[in-house]
Amino acid sequence: MTRVALIAHDEKKPDLLEFARAHEAQLRAYDLIATGTTGKRLMEGTDLEVERKESGPLGGDLMIGSEIAEGKLDGVVFLRDPLRAQPHEPDISALLRICDVHDTALATNLASAEFLIEGLAE
Numbered sequence: 001m002t003r004v005a006l007i008a009h010d011e012k013k014p015d016l017l018e019f020a021r022a023h024e025a026q027l028r029a030y031d032l033i034a035t036g037t038t039g040k041r042l043m044e045g046t047d048l049e050v051e052r053k054e055s056g057p058l059g060g061d062l063m064i065g066s067e068i069a070e071g072k073l074d075g076v077v078f079l080r081d082p083l084r085a086q087p088h089e090p091d092i093s094a095l096l097r098i099c100d101v102h103d104t105a106l107a108t109n110l111a112s113a114e115f116l117i118e119g120l121a122e
């Protein structure tokens, strides 16, 4: 089954929620995982079932990165906040890096997330 990670920094959570609602029918067919707070928001704001990892600053990005290293994920939508420094920046870099290591589809903004979701549907 297609397995997708959804992650957003606080300022981008409304965008991710809107994205998830717009693609809810498609996403419902997938295994979804998310960092802690993002997953909570998604489950509150949609009818999607989401497996929640730890919150990003507490290791959630790394937990998702480990799934990529294990070859379990087909895509990652990670709406980062490009305007604010994050305390767990090394974890964020590690997640982006491991996506490249394993050639896992990664979208870090809404425009590319639209392409990713279209690509997964094919």
Ligand SMILES: O=C(CO)COP(=O)(O)O
Pocket (backbone or CB within 6 Å): 007, 008, 009, 010, 034, 035, 036, 037, 038, 039, 054, 055, 056, 057, 060, 061, 092
């Ligand atoms: O910080 C995050 C990703 O780096 C997201 O974590 P939360 O979903 O727990 O807010």
